[in-house]
Amino acid sequence: MNPKFQAPKGVSEYLPPRSNLFDYVSRTLTAPALAAGYELIELPIFEDTELFTRGVGESTDVVSKEMYTFEDRGGRSLTLRPEGTAGVMRAVIEHNLDRGQLPVKLYYRGPFFRAERPQAGRYRQFYQFGIEAIGVNDPYLDAEVIGIAYSGYRKLGLTNFSLHITSLGDAESRDRHRSDLIKFINSLNLDEETKARAAKNPLRLFDDKREEIRSKMQTAPLLLDYLNDESQDNFTAVQAALKSIGVPYEINPHMVRGLDYYTGTTFEFVHKGLGAQSGIGGGGRYDGLMETLGGQDLSGIGFGLGIDRVLLAMESEGCVPTNIRYVDLYVIPLGVPAQSSAFALVNELRHAGFVIEQSFGDRALKGAMKAADKSGARFAIVLGDAEIASGTVELKEMSTGKVSSVTLSTLASELAKRS
């Protein structure tokens, strides 16, 4: 009750049995990326602080107030990664991964860190799975990336979510819109704090939660209306590609992403059963990022999915699978001589490919059988003096309770036959 040490504030921890689910969720989300030829990139948890200030953008909340930054013993400023894309781009540039065939297709997963006030679905250490496709600007690639995220969610059984997409267009379209939008915002009567937000990024006002601001923004100029022909054609093509693979979406011209590097297609998956933190994944295209970080001028597209939130979403939909943990056999030795035989038998059968747990300590058979039940094992084996003498084991099928005597030499094949 009063532990001397507690986990740091706001971190997510996964303990059994929920940890099994967490692992299942991340593996399932990854599968569609593997199926599309994306390869794992395993990167450091901390990077040069400047990578994030330059990459993610000084004006973002992530950089300006949410980073875990520290100095190492050599006086270098390092930061626990708050997102994945900047690190991937750094590695691609540093190791010249973009010198071969394009696009470079990578996926990553692991912990990320933001020093925010924790709440439902928002943690200081959280887990993301993400992919990046770098070096090709093709609407079909945009749709592939979005489709990979979508099929991950669907494989997990999620249905109560929607995909919002929009286009931020190219630099030319954005500049024209931005100046009109700023003019519009300046004409509004806003409080100081809101003005400050608008100064950082005028688009932010579009997703303000206050009704008064929302209604004022009703008539604001929309970026989508400012797309030039090329950007518009591209966005139309992305939509057509999504339709062709059956990915439902809604165009949301008010969508705002928190990181500065996005251009062109951007998207967000929103789950309807979660609390205030309802985004279960999002991403988009980034045209200038790689050059900003000192690499070639290549475009890229990617997403990041919050594994913690996906699990919460599954729990809210009640589509959490049972029986993730699979055990073939639970072995119960009775008495000292049986313990050594059982220990060796377990080892042998595990090498033969069976998933086996064994009972340790000298608990009563009744208790051990109870543990066998809890383990979910399909079979239990009782091995005592009588069995050792006759070279057999008692094999119990847990679902029926039927017990039969099986000779040791045929045990493996008997188990294989029955499963």
Add this chain to the structure above:
RNA sequence: GUGGGCGUAGCUCAGCUGGUAGAGCACCCGGUUGUGGUCCGGGAUGUCGCGGGUUCGAGCCCCGUCGCUCACCCCA
């Protein structure tokens, strides 16, 4: 960073206008010399988050503090 709610057994929680702690689940043992899921009987477990104050007496009231949680902000 700002606000609301809450800290009692391993878990979920009850505890009246202050009289020094309880339930369910889980766990262990037994009913069945060596057989689980149902049933019955028995058992262990708490510095009532922490510190201080009021009181004859505090889980309950007051102050402080720490933690958790939800929301704002922002986002995965």
